[in-house]
Amino acid sequence: MEVTIPALRKAFRDVGYITDEEVVITVYLALKLEKPLLIEGAPGVGKTELAKVLAALFDTELIRLQCYEGLDENKALYEWNYQRQLLKIQISRETACTEDLERDLFAREYLLERPLLRAIQADRKVVLLIDEVDKTDEEFEAFLFEVLSDFQVSVPELGTLAARQIPVVVLTSNNERELSDGLKRRCVYLYLDYPGVDREIEIIRARIPDIGEKLSTEVARAVALIRSDQDVRKKPSIAETLDWARALLALEKDRLTKAGVNQTINLLLKTKADLDAFHKNIGASRLEEYVRAEKG
Amino acid sequence: MKDCLEVNVVRFIHLLRHTGVRIGSGEVIDALNALTLLDLSDRRSVRAALQATLVKRPGERAVFDRAFDLFFAPPEEKQQVTARHHHKWEKRQDMIRQAEEELTFQGQALELSDREKTVYASIPEADRQKILDYVKKTAEGKNVEQHFRPILESVVKGSLSYWRKSLRNELDLSEAPDTGDRELNALLEGVGSTGEGGFASLLEEDMQNIADKDLPRARELIRRLARQMVARITRRYRQSKKHKQLDLRKSIRSNIRFGGTMFRLRYRSRRIQKPRLVLLCDVSGSMARYASFVLQFIYGIHSVVGSIESFVFSEDLERVTPYFGQSDFNTTMLQIINRSAEWGRGTNIATALRTLRVKFPSVLTGDSYVIIVSDTKTMALDEAAKELAQLRRKVKDVVWLNTMPDTDWENAKTVMAFQKLVRMFPCNTLADLEKVMRKKIFV
Numbered sequence: 001m002e003v004t005i006p007a008l009r010k011a012f013r014d015v016g017y018i019t020d021e022e023v024v025i026t027v028y029l030a031l032k033l034e035k036p037l038l039i040e041g042a043p044g045v046g047k048t049e050l051a052k053v054l055a056a057l058f059d060t061e062l063i064r065l066q067c068y069e070g071l072d073e074n075k076a077l078y079e080w081n082y083q084r085q086l087l088k089i090q091i092s093r094e095t096a097c098t099e100d101l102e103r104d105l106f107a108r109e110y111l112l113e114r115p116l117l118r119a120i121q122a123d124r125k126v127v128l129l130i131d132e133v134d135k136t137d138e139e140f141e142a143f144l145f146e147v148l149s150d151f152q153v154s155v156p157e158l159g160t161l162a163a164r165q166i167p168v169v170v171l172t173s174n175n176e177r178e179l180s181d182g183l184k185r186r187c188v189y190l191y192l193d194y195p196g197v198d199r200e201i202e203i204i205r206a207r208i209p210d211i212g213e214k215l216s217t218e219v220a221r222a223v224a225l226i227r228s229d230q231d232v233r234k235k236p237s238i239a240e241t242l243d244w245a246r247a248l249l250a251l252e253k254d255r256l257t258k259a260g261v262n263q264t265i266n267l268l269l270k271t272k273a274d275l276d277a278f279h280k281n282i283g284a285s286r287l288e289e290y291v292r293a294e295k296g
Numbered sequence: 297m298k299d300c301l302e303v304n305v306v307r308f309i310h311l312l313r314h315t316g317v318r319i320g321s322g323e324v325i326d327a328l329n330a331l332t333l334l335d336l337s338d339r340r341s342v343r344a345a346l347q348a349t350l351v352k353r354p355g356e357r358a359v360f361d362r363a364f365d366l367f368f369a370p371p372e373e374k375q376q377v378t379a380r381h382h383h384k385w386e387k388r389q390d391m392i393r394q395a396e397e398e399l400t401f402q403g404q405a406l407e408l409s410d411r412e413k414t415v416y417a418s419i420p421e422a423d424r425q426k427i428l429d430y431v432k433k434t435a436e437g438k439n440v441e442q443h444f445r446p447i448l449e450s451v452v453k454g455s456l457s458y459w460r461k462s463l464r465n466e467l468d469l470s471e472a473p474d475t476g477d478r479e480l481n482a483l484l485e486g487v488g489s490t491g492e493g494g495f496a497s498l499l500e501e502d503m504q505n506i507a508d509k510d511l512p513r514a515r516e517l518i519r520r521l522a523r524q525m526v527a528r529i530t531r532r533y534r535q536s537k538k539h540k541q542l543d544l545r546k547s548i549r550s551n552i553r554f555g556g557t558m559f560r561l562r563y564r565s566r567r568i569q570k571p572r573l574v575l576l577c578d579v580s581g582s583m584a585r586y587a588s589f590v591l592q593f594i595y596g597i598h599s600v601v602g603s604i605e606s607f608v609f610s611e612d613l614e615r616v617t618p619y620f621g622q623s624d625f626n627t628t629m630l631q632i633i634n635r636s637a638e639w640g641r642g643t644n645i646a647t648a649l650r651t652l653r654v655k656f657p658s659v660l661t662g663d664s665y666v667i668i669v670s671d672t673k674t675m676a677l678d679e680a681a682k683e684l685a686q687l688r689r690k691v692k693d694v695v696w697l698n699t700m701p702d703t704d705w706e707n708a709k710t711v712m713a714f715q716k717l718v719r720m721f722p723c724n725t726l727a728d729l730e731k732v733m734r735k736k737i738f739v
Binding site: 005021022025026028029030032033035038040082083086090175176178181184185186187188189190191230233 | 318320322323326329330333334340341343344345347348349351352353354357512515516519523557559
């Protein structure tokens with residue numbers, strides 16, 4: 001696919017990723033400038049999905065590095081296959097010459113490629129998703145931005161391995177801690193927020209073609225109201241909105257009603273505290289009135 | 297044309313940097329490269345490109361939007377902004393001149409800051425006249441010599457400080473930094489004062505001045521800060537890899553099946569030690585607002601640092617730990633305020649600390665940190681200092697978060713007395729609170 005703004009816009013629509021023009025332009029710039037795209041935003045606004053969509057658009061592999069506390073270079077970049085090396089030593093103990101054995105032991109076949117190295121060594125351009133980078137330690141982050149600035153890594157026993165193709169890199173962060181300036185400087189930055197009501201209606205209709213106009217509108221309005229409640233800690237994600245809409249559809253609802261809300265609200269709100277906050281501050285009856293009144 | 301674009305972008309970046317947005321030179325190059333890829337006549341594309349390459353913190357987006365709208369406005373609008381700024385600047389200069397001419401001591405102007413001079417010129421006529429009369433009478437008094445001048449200055453400064461606080465909602469004392477470019481100065485002032493600030497401005501606001509309408513946003517901000525803190529605290533505990541030690545006994549035992557070859561290594565790590573915190577929060581009349589913010593913050597991290605003993609105090613001390621962790625924050629606060637006998641009364645730190653020592657000795661152990669949140673204002677200062685010294689000996693550390701602005705510390709006896717005994721940090725904004733918690737307590 002040729003990377004232009006209209007082509008990206010159309011491709012996003014074709015795969016059902018409905019988004020704002022700002023997002024299209026930012027993705028376009030990241031691709032053209034060959035810079036990593038750092039996406040921040042609340043959980044469930046479609047950050048990871050964007051990486052998947054890019055892989056689908058370019059018809060290429062998505063290599064995912066899921067970050068967590070304690071993630072280190074061995075898990076992210078490469079590791080020597082220690083067990084296999086030991087087996088080789090045991091087998092060749094009597095026969096092989098020591099020097100040959102040592103050379104053999106550090107050959108590529110004993111190297112376990114982890115996501116970063118796999119992305120750099122791939123024959124064709126891949127999409128590398130470094131998910132929830134804010135969960136890693138600061139030391140790992142520093143290591144990461146070295147890799148991302150040069151797209152090459154040094155394996156002492158093998159030398160420098162440079163990227164065959166510069167991958168499309170997407171980093172996501174839930175903003176649980178502030179990332180370092182060094183990492184941010186190397187990236188094109190995108191902040192994704194929850195979609196507005198109109199945008200969410202579009203998303204619902206694109207993903208659930210069978211849904212009626214009234215139900216999709218009322219669901220989007222109801223979700224926007226729930227998200228605006230300060231006491232609801234875990235705001236409903238776009239995926240949860242879609243699940244909720246599908247559930248209502250499965251129950252053959254064509255409008256949002258008090259009974260329908262009470263039957264299905266736990267698909268949207270998943271902690272007791274949030275459900276309590278919903279019943280206390282909004283409630284099913286008021287939600288029904290609200291979405292109807294808005295419509296009128 | 298190209299030069300023109302570059303100059304404009306660099307000036308815009310200059311403006312952003314003066315508002316506090318951190319932009320490196322690599323990002324400037326990225327921004328210029330990005331603009332070459334886009335249709336420059338499309339305002340939306342230019343905005344998106346500059347935003348994506350220059351603004352990398354959610355809190356800076358509001359500032360960027362205001363700066364972009366002002367900087368890339370039609371020339372006539374920009375001229376109006378510059379003219380308004382110049383008019384305001386001239387008015388301010390007149391006020392400063394007035395203060396310099398009127399507030400003199402034996403023919404010499406008193407040494408006051410420009411901000412103090414502006415406050416003087418802004419206070420009501422009758423009150424200004426009172427200050428003026430006092431200065432004149434003092435200057436013309438018998439046997440009054442030059443060395444009396446600093447005393448007079450100190451009295452006048454004290455009075456102006458009172459007026460600055462009283463008129464804080466009416467006075468505009470904001471002073472944008474000088475960029476060396478008149479137009480940018482004007483725009484910078486516009487960026488600083490247009491509309492509502494984001495979380496960034498709330499962070500820097502004195503907690504006492506956070507308006508009621510901003511409380512939901514402040515609550516959300518505190519929740520976010522607490523969540524970030526939680527992520528930090530738990531991460532610290534799990535950074536065990538470095539502390540891991542090889543467990544030889546277990547490693548040998550589990551590798552016997554491989555003929556003694558060490559295929560699988562077994563490690564052991566130190567037991568996680570969470571800090572024991574004892575929070576003493578002053579809830580006297582002057583402190584109630586601060587207390588509600590600090591308690592909310594502590595409430596947020598309570599779930600991970602389970603062993604927080606919380607107390608509120610004013611004339612005496614009261615344990616409030618049982619209220620935490622049972623219901624949501626608003627209910628908890630209501631419970632504390634309704635049931636606490638201490639909320640909103642006067643302050644006696646000595647009695648409070650004595651009660652802590654006598655009634656709750658079990659919470660004061662060698663591994664506990666005591667955090668005191670108070671403006672230090674108290675009755676029975678000497679006794680309070682003695683109690684504090686005793687407390688310091690019993691626990692690992694005592695950290696005092698002082699809500700009094702640090703500019704006033706040198707004139708406060710209580711601060712002087714307590715500062716000798718414990719570590720004291722200013723804490724009158726949410727940014728201070730977050731910084732102290734992050735850098736001084738959970739280091």
